[in-house]
Amino acid sequence: MAADLATVTPPVRPERRLRIRPGMGWPLGLLVAAVVYFIYAYLDRYFRGSIPSGLHNFGTDWLPIIKINEALVYVLAALGLNVVVGYAGLLDLGFVAFWAIGGYTAGWLMTDKISGLNFHFLTAKFTDDHKIVGIHISWWIVLIAAALVCALAGVLIGAPTLRLRSDYLALVTLGFGEIIPEAFYNGDNIAGHNLTNGTQGMQPLDYVRFFTFDKTGKLVWGDLDAFADISRFFIFCGLTALVIFASLRLRDGKLGRAWLAIREDELAASSMGVPLMRTKLSAYGIGAVAGGIAGAAFAVHVDAVLPDRFRFDISITLLAMVVLGGMGNVWGVTIGALVLAWTNSTALPNIQSSLDESGSANGVGIGLAVLGVLVLAAGIAWFVSARKGLIFIYLGVMIATIGILLRIKGPGLSFQFFVFGCVLLLMMLFRREGLIPEARTRLVLREPGRTEAEALGADMEAEAPELEALSDPIVHAAGTTPTGPTDRTTL
Amino acid sequence: MTTLPFIGSILAPQRTAARAQKILLYSSALLLCIGVAIWLVTAFIKNPTLFLTSTVVGLQNGALYALVALGYTLVYGIIELINFAHGDLFMLGTLFAAFITTSVFGVLSNGASVAGWFIFAVSLVACVAFCGSINVAIEFVAYRRLRRAPKLAPLITAVGMSFILLFIGLTWNGSQPLANWKSVLPQGAMFLGGVRIEYKAFFVIGITGPLLLLMTWIVTKTRTGKAMRAVAQDQDAARLMGVNVNRIISFTFALGGGLAGAAGLLYEQVIGTTVYNLGFQLGLIAFTAAVLGGIGSLTGAVLGGVLIGLIKALNEGVGLGQNWGETVVFTILILVMVFRPTGLLGSSLGEKV
Numbered sequence: 001m002a003a004d005l006a007t008v009t010p011p012v013r014p015e016r017r018l019r020i021r022p023g024m025g026w027p028l029g030l031l032v033a034a035v036v037y038f039i040y041a042y043l044d045r046y047f048r049g050s051i052p053s054g055l056h057n058f059g060t061d062w063l064p065i066i067k068i069n070e071a072l073v074y075v076l077a078a079l080g081l082n083v084v085v086g087y088a089g090l091l092d093l094g095f096v097a098f099w100a101i102g103g104y105t106a107g108w109l110m111t112d113k114i115s116g117l118n119f120h121f122l123t124a125k126f127t128d129d130h131k132i133v134g135i136h137i138s139w140w141i142v143l144i145a146a147a148l149v150c151a152l153a154g155v156l157i158g159a160p161t162l163r164l165r166s167d168y169l170a171l172v173t174l175g176f177g178e179i180i181p182e183a184f185y186n187g188d189n190i191a192g193h194n195l196t197n198g199t200q201g202m203q204p205l206d207y208v209r210f211f212t213f214d215k216t217g218k219l220v221w222g223d224l225d226a227f228a229d230i231s232r233f234f235i236f237c238g239l240t241a242l243v244i245f246a247s248l249r250l251r252d253g254k255l256g257r258a259w260l261a262i263r264e265d266e267l268a269a270s271s272m273g274v275p276l277m278r279t280k281l282s283a284y285g286i287g288a289v290a291g292g293i294a295g296a297a298f299a300v301h302v303d304a305v306l307p308d309r310f311r312f313d314i315s316i317t318l319l320a321m322v323v324l325g326g327m328g329n330v331w332g333v334t335i336g337a338l339v340l341a342w343t344n345s346t347a348l349p350n351i352q353s354s355l356d357e358s359g360s361a362n363g364v365g366i367g368l369a370v371l372g373v374l375v376l377a378a379g380i381a382w383f384v385s386a387r388k389g390l391i392f393i394y395l396g397v398m399i400a401t402i403g404i405l406l407r408i409k410g411p412g413l414s415f416q417f418f419v420f421g422c423v424l425l426l427m428m429l430f431r432r433e434g435l436i437p438e439a440r441t442r443l444v445l446r447e448p449g450r451t452e453a454e455a456l457g458a459d460m461e462a463e464a465p466e467l468e469a470l471s472d473p474i475v476h477a478a479g480t481t482p483t484g485p486t487d488r489t490t491l
Numbered sequence: 492m493t494t495l496p497f498i499g500s501i502l503a504p505q506r507t508a509a510r511a512q513k514i515l516l517y518s519s520a521l522l523l524c525i526g527v528a529i530w531l532v533t534a535f536i537k538n539p540t541l542f543l544t545s546t547v548v549g550l551q552n553g554a555l556y557a558l559v560a561l562g563y564t565l566v567y568g569i570i571e572l573i574n575f576a577h578g579d580l581f582m583l584g585t586l587f588a589a590f591i592t593t594s595v596f597g598v599l600s601n602g603a604s605v606a607g608w609f610i611f612a613v614s615l616v617a618c619v620a621f622c623g624s625i626n627v628a629i630e631f632v633a634y635r636r637l638r639r640a641p642k643l644a645p646l647i648t649a650v651g652m653s654f655i656l657l658f659i660g661l662t663w664n665g666s667q668p669l670a671n672w673k674s675v676l677p678q679g680a681m682f683l684g685g686v687r688i689e690y691k692a693f694f695v696i697g698i699t700g701p702l703l704l705l706m707t708w709i710v711t712k713t714r715t716g717k718a719m720r721a722v723a724q725d726q727d728a729a730r731l732m733g734v735n736v737n738r739i740i741s742f743t744f745a746l747g748g749g750l751a752g753a754a755g756l757l758y759e760q761v762i763g764t765t766v767y768n769l770g771f772q773l774g775l776i777a778f779t780a781a782v783l784g785g786i787g788s789l790t791g792a793v794l795g796g797v798l799i800g801l802i803k804a805l806n807e808g809v810g811l812g813q814n815w816g817e818t819v820v821f822t823i824l825i826l827v828m829v830f831r832p833t834g835l836l837g838s839s840l841g842e843k844v
Contacts, residue, residue, distance in 0.1 A: 091643055093650075160829045166642055167573050171778065172828050175821030178775075186814045312771070316650060323647055394632075405662060417658035424651025428644045429636060 080290025094177020102295020326434025372400025553800020578774015584755020626748025
């Protein structure tokens, strides 16, 4: 959508001084955010004196660079899942399999695991804890290898299963998401051969060779050791930008349009000559490529490949990221992944520990419970009087539940499952298209079912502002949010 | 296609390719079956006692899987939704069973007695009512408003609901498995030519069998069952015929939830331990059972449950071992999906256009 609009000349509005071409807002905004964070992290690491201590403490608590890097890895994987779920409309509940395959590819090619072979290529210099034996290949080549292996795995997994009905497919992918990590987990004894070191995993990995900073903060070409988070941040940002660019370009190309056609109506698409199997398989393979890149990136991020990191939770977290951000919209998925990963890794534990330290869990619990009851009461009143505001009833119950449990159980309880479940539930019930939706997804997901459309009869002939907004991109680009009678279908 | 010869001639190469693919599929399926049969026979000859003991354990677990699988198959049959939350509902059932037997009735030691039978009967009713009403509530809160939505939406909602139930279980029971719940069932085992058969196994099968018969009777013989089948076929036509569709769907969820509750009590009494994420694993196994038997078919769910129970127990006893349990189950699921997507007893499920 965004790239479509980029070709349209925006209306002349002389009163605005800063004019950004439509469709360029998100990339520019994210670029600025990344540059600002990069400068902050650099100054904080090497010129501590130039950063006010308040900002330093805030950054250490709420925006630690390790967590930001991890969030970027999640963005990479979520963008891959977005190709499968968001573009092609195939529900994949086992995406963690590709993450695992990418990670283990990096493990095999960058550690001393395969000690029978002795093969070095463009790799970093060895320190004491890196053994010389085994295959050691530059991470940049491993990245490509992991992507290729995952693409192959995606095609192999997809080929026999993609002709299934959509909900069966979800289950089969879930099965693969369980089998592959279990195979790695038990891989220390496959017919007597140790392939994966089992629970111990593989570590340490070779260093990545790239631009980095020496002790005084000077830019040098060298090895990225455990403290080179800033360089890794730069690399991960670059990879994310690459995957975003590829996603956007693919979406506008022939293949992307075929994906969208399949997502919206498989039968119609195949009648129009879209080869179903090949198109679905390519979605699977290309999604898997991003998953593999994420796996290889995660491996150097934690400097290890451990089997217990690849669990079903990660598949569901990735799905929640795609759904929350807005299926099919690259920017929405990026933001959704950043927000959810950050909430999960930083915000929730921080809130919990600050509640622990200050001992205010009781007070906050009571406050949340009261707030929840108030929201619930308002929601019920609105719903009874005007048949609207159902979301406030749900929200009120959820907030009150958190408050009461915080009061009873204390801050030791982890609310992660509850928050995730509620996010999925509320998004599906009230905003199926995601927080930052794509106009096209919104139309499809809000489309009433056939029988309902028939039952509505003449109502369907009424004006559809969303369709007009689509056919008149200038209005849409100027920021008019289409609203209209489609709300009817949600209540 | 035969009526349009010119299309037939255009498609001819593809048809032979399709036939070749079909032959390949069936021959590989046949090879697989022969391989499994040979493996079973050798395992039996090598150690018949272990084999038969595993079989008994498998039958006992299979009965439990069948109870949970019925919940999946009932819901899928009527609104075509994979109810991901069902396994977690079963987990809540085990927790509730533990709560009612230990906290309410104060069962603190093992062993059967007259009071024990009474406690068991009351707990069974309570668990069925508990899980049934939770399932109805879930349907009302989450799925009802998404009945007309694209399929992806209720599926993701079910995943979300499963997380909420997981959270309830975590809050209720903590993250550690709570073990050593006392059982009111008869303890001990009998030996039949060296094969150990626990009395509990008879009990599980003795409770499960009548429940399944009751279920079949409700669905095939009663007026409500007829309405259920009508709604499963065509909701709008059923509504035109005067069927209260919402109530029938709620009733179906109540039935499925009730069976999960019964399975929860049996699991708690027989296995004696549960953990908050038990439902995810067992739910997947049960769904695999439902798919293996043919989803939407009641007999199929029972058959699939027993088969999966047997396969899992044999794998743990004489096969690859517990480490590979999930791999074996999911490999079966994938093979069934590839070779026979309708399951063993399922009828053709053409995608509705």
